[in-house]
Amino acid sequence: MLALPVIDLKNKVSAQEWQLRVDLAACYRLIALHGWDDLIYTHVSVRIPGTEHVLINAFGLRFDEITASNLVKIDMAGNIVDADCPFEFNPAGFTIHSAVHEVRHDDLCALHVHCNETIAVASLKEGLLPLSQYSMFALASMSYHDYEGLAVNDDEKLRLQQDLGNSNFMLLRNHGALTMGKTIGDAFMHMYDLIRACQIQIQVMSTGMEPILLEQSLIDGIKGQADIVHTGLTGGQKAWPAMLRRVYKDDPSFAL
Structure with a gap:
């Protein structure tokens, strides 16, 4: 078994970057704990405020191997910033994440997964239906992007940006899901809801029974409510520290 390179960046980056690294590594561990990971594929990225630099996972590492120090720092042109970094990153992930970070400067975090249920719903013509309170949160800020093959073509970036617009939730047709957040905790909570x-x-569709569809007026009004009590100051900001405690309890090595 090959051992991973041992890296310690805690005292080699700014305090702000280090905290982002810890939170991002925790997010990867939470994705693994929730079973949202896909072997070594999919990504969570975060922009370092005041820079054109993005942190993303090293390609080839399981999500439960991600640490604050082994995250890869890249620029918007796809160059690894640290010359002595022993890792690479997935170019397909960079296409998607660089596209959204280029146009969403107020949103630090982008989270992308390939969960079966998100792929299934993204593959339906109707997309996400207003069937539950969780769907209401997502539908209040939802967009869709058609499948164009593996995301390695720079030409796709503009279409992805246009489709995303100002939404915080996106279903990638036949592919998966993407959420945005002003913080890592917000992007995580958005994905949890989606x-x-x-x-x-x-589950509802599997019953074969006629569902109750919630009205558009409820969707229109729920975003303001959710900002206050669910993913806002009393929701997401409360949930994220609790999630950090869970990761520390499971395996504190993520913060190294």
Whole structure:
């Protein structure tokens, strides 16, 4: 078994970058704990404020191997910033994440997964339906992007940016899901809501019974409510420290 390179960047980067690294590594561990990972594929990225630099996972590492120090720092042109970095990154992930970071400067974090339920709902013509409270959170800020093959073509970036617009939730047709957040905790909470919404939709549809569809007026009004009590100051910001405690309890090595 090949051992991973041992890296310690804690005292070699700014305090701000280090905290982002710890939170991002925790997010990768949480994705693994929730079963949202896909071997070594999919990504979470975060822009370092005041820079054109993005942190992303090293290609080839399991999500439960991600640490604050082994995250890879890249610029918007796809160059690894640290010359002595022993890792590479996935170019397909860079296409998607660089595209959204280029146009969403107020949103630091982009989270992308390939969960079965999100792929299933993204593959339906109707997309996400207003069947549950979780779907309401997502539908209040939802967009779609058609499948164009593996995301390695720079020409796709503009279409992805246009489709995303100002939304915080996106279903990538026949592919998976993407969420945005002003913080890593916000992007994580958005994905939690979207995955739950997709899971519930698949379960409801599997009954073969006629569902109750919630009205558009409820969707229109729920975003303001959610900002206050769910993913806002009393919701997401409360949930994220609790999630950090869970990761520290499971395996504190993520913060190294």
